Amino acid sequence: MSNYLNCKKGLFSWLFTRDHKRIALLYMITVFSFFIVGGFFALLIRLELFKVGETIVNSAFYNQLMTYHGAVMIFMVIIPGIPAFLGNFVLPLQIGAKDVAFPTVNLLSWYCLVIGAFVTLTSLFLGGVDTGWTFYTPYSIETGTAVIPVVLGAFIMGFSSILTGLNFIVTIHQLRAPGMSFFKMPLFVWSLYSTAIIQVLATPVLAITLLLLVAERVLKVGVFDPAMGGDPILFQHFFWFYSHPAVYIMILPAMGVISELICAFSRKRIFGYKALVFASLGIAVVSFFVWGHHMYVSGQSEWAGIVFSVLTMLVGVPTAVKIFNWIATMFRGSLKFDTPFLYALGFLFLFLIGGVTGYMLAVLPFDVHVHDTYFVVAHFHYVMVGGSIMGIMGGFYYWFPKMFGRLYNEGMGQLGFALIFIGFNVTFFPQFILGINGMPRRYADYKAPYEALNQISTVGSWLIALGFIVAFTFLLWAMFKGRKASANPWGAKTLEWQSSSPPPHENFLETPVVTKEAYE
Amino acid sequence: MSIDNSSFKTNLSVLIALLILTVITVLVAQVDFGIFNAFFAMLIAGIKGALVLMYFMHLKYDEKIYSLIFGISVFFVFVLYFFSKLDIITRIIQTSVL
Numbered sequence: 001m002s003n004y005l006n007c008k009k010g011l012f013s014w015l016f017t018r019d020h021k022r023i024a025l026l027y028m029i030t031v032f033s034f035f036i037v038g039g040f041f042a043l044l045i046r047l048e049l050f051k052v053g054e055t056i057v058n059s060a061f062y063n064q065l066m067t068y069h070g071a072v073m074i075f076m077v078i079i080p081g082i083p084a085f086l087g088n089f090v091l092p093l094q095i096g097a098k099d100v101a102f103p104t105v106n107l108l109s110w111y112c113l114v115i116g117a118f119v120t121l122t123s124l125f126l127g128g129v130d131t132g133w134t135f136y137t138p139y140s141i142e143t144g145t146a147v148i149p150v151v152l153g154a155f156i157m158g159f160s161s162i163l164t165g166l167n168f169i170v171t172i173h174q175l176r177a178p179g180m181s182f183f184k185m186p187l188f189v190w191s192l193y194s195t196a197i198i199q200v201l202a203t204p205v206l207a208i209t210l211l212l213l214v215a216e217r218v219l220k221v222g223v224f225d226p227a228m229g230g231d232p233i234l235f236q237h238f239f240w241f242y243s244h245p246a247v248y249i250m251i252l253p254a255m256g257v258i259s260e261l262i263c264a265f266s267r268k269r270i271f272g273y274k275a276l277v278f279a280s281l282g283i284a285v286v287s288f289f290v291w292g293h294h295m296y297v298s299g300q301s302e303w304a305g306i307v308f309s310v311l312t313m314l315v316g317v318p319t320a321v322k323i324f325n326w327i328a329t330m331f332r333g334s335l336k337f338d339t340p341f342l343y344a345l346g347f348l349f350l351f352l353i354g355g356v357t358g359y360m361l362a363v364l365p366f367d368v369h370v371h372d373t374y375f376v377v378a379h380f381h382y383v384m385v386g387g388s389i390m391g392i393m394g395g396f397y398y399w400f401p402k403m404f405g406r407l408y409n410e411g412m413g414q415l416g417f418a419l420i421f422i423g424f425n426v427t428f429f430p431q432f433i434l435g436i437n438g439m440p441r442r443y444a445d446y447k448a449p450y451e452a453l454n455q456i457s458t459v460g461s462w463l464i465a466l467g468f469i470v471a472f473t474f475l476l477w478a479m480f481k482g483r484k485a486s487a488n489p490w491g492a493k494t495l496e497w498q499s500s501s502p503p504p505h506e507n508f509l510e511t512p513v514v515t516k517e518a519y520e
Numbered sequence: 521m522s523i524d525n526s527s528f529k530t531n532l533s534v535l536i537a538l539l540i541l542t543v544i545t546v547l548v549a550q551v552d553f554g555i556f557n558a559f560f561a562m563l564i565a566g567i568k569g570a571l572v573l574m575y576f577m578h579l580k581y582d583e584k585i586y587s588l589i590f591g592i593s594v595f596f597v598f599v600l601y602f603f604s605k606l607d608i609i610t611r612i613i614q615t616s617v618l
């Protein structure tokens with residue numbers, strides 16, 4: 001039967017496609033390729049930290065490794081990971097549409113990501129960059145390394161994010177199937193909607209900030225230079241005005257995926273649908289009022305610190321609403337522990353640790369002590385990997401049969417999950433202890449008493465790598481050789497499962513009409 | 521494309537208003553209001569921006585949702601400005617020796 005994979009052939013039918021499903025697969029290839037690159041940098045970092053003293057890389061190169069690991073993982077993997085890859089594939093299917101509202105713009109945003117990534121990575125051939133992914137002034141203005149291409153690359157990739165967000169907002173407003181009112185939309189759609197609001201509102205501020213940084217370096221305008229009446233801390237305000245909400249660009253869609261997974265594998269209606277919707281929107285709005293929690297010790301005024309500390313704690317409320325609702329959904333459900341559901345449980349467990357330690361860091365006097373230690377590193381890896389990566393992997397396994405019309409190997413999927421989950425905790429839990437004990441982050445070396453825990457952490461990183469090798473190898477194999485999947489292998493209720501696997505070119509042979517609630 | 525007379529008239533008066541406001545901007549810049557310098561400059565610029573948006577960019581005649589979306593973006597610009605300014609002003613108060 002003709003489907004979106006085999007309806008056209010040849011490389012150009014992919015590079016110039018305007019089909020949201022094919023664009024999603026282009027994103028899939030891009031995102032996972034960069035994930036391997038960023039992961040490779042991470043492995044090198046952990047390997048260097050295996051022993052006290054300089055071992056495999058010198059400290060200048062270490063600074064570059066940690067910069068590229070951060071920049072690649074954030075701008076090229078996690079930010080496009082769920083919205084642009086999974087969202088692109090699933091969103092139009094879930095609302096019963098033929099495609100997104102602006103298919104050509106959708107393709108353009110993929111090209112923005114690729115071109116931006118290319119520009120960023122050219123810096124590798126210009127001596128690299130060593131500012132950290134945050135590009136803090138004044139160092140980013142003074143350093144002789146290749147800041148400008150990295151920053152311009154991030155600027156271009158920002159447009160990818162803005163265009164995707166814009167496209168999704170219009171799609172959700174205009175292209176819902178007849179009968180699908182706003183409160184009949186699946187929760188993943190709602191989470192993409194909340195994410196899109198942040199993408200559209202916050203990303204332009206990053207673009208302006210990065211351009212100001214370039215202007216500062218090239219033209220010496222003095223916005224961030226105190227000698228010329230500027231303020232270096234202003235850069236951090238601008239930067240975190242984007243980058244804190246960006247954390248929710250990464251985590252909100254993952255939460256949407258988790259809602260779908262928990263609902264499908266508990267075989268129950270979701271508990272508290274509207275509460276989950278408003279929690280998503282609530283997180284999106286609150287995220288704009290808390291950025292100063294990254295700046296407690298930056299020289300920001302104590303008053304601002306106190307205000308941001310209190311506001312930050314508000315984030316805990318909608319987040320807790322979500323976690324309780326997921327647990328209530330699982331309660332008395334008939335749970336089925338397939339790989340996607342394991343990732344959902346992994347998310348709950350890891351994100352809870354990430355979230356609670358985040359709450360600790362929100363408390364100003366506590367943060368002053370652990371600021372710039374490994375405690376912070378452990379915290380945000382629990383949120384980013386434990387949250388976003390668990391979401392990407394869980395969603396990928398869940399929608400894999402829909403994407404390729406084939407089933408993955410369940411045993412190998414579970415093995416991959418076990419290795420990643422155990423490896424992750426072995427890697428990052430010791431870093432909480434290291435941080436509490438005062439090991440500073442971003443340094444190429446450390447004092448001898450920290451060595452034992454660092455070695456445990458490095459061994460953990462090998463387990464994670466092994467886990468992803470297992471997971472990706474068998475997924476790749478299943479793409480071409482897996483058993484054929486039925487239209488709805490999970491018995492899930494949302495619209496995408498009513499279309500065949502893989503779906504036809506325009507998703508549905510006849511436009512679906514929605515009469516029921518999302519999970520009935 | 522035909523331009524109907526009334527919209528031509530409105531656009532012309534908006535243009536004249538903008539030119540007058542530009543002259544005012546220059547005049548106001550000659551006077552020193554101390555700490556309020558930026559306030560007056562932003563006030564006039566805000567009025568000009570609003571005129572352009574409402575008439576030249578047709579927000580006034582379009583569906584209300586577009587004005588809403590625009591209003592939300594302006595609000596978030598205000599949030600950015602407000603908290604950054606809060607930091608800077610309280611920093612000055614905190615470190616001031618007066």
Ligand SMILES: [Cu+2]
Nearest residue numbers: 244247291294
């Ligand atoms: Cu934050």
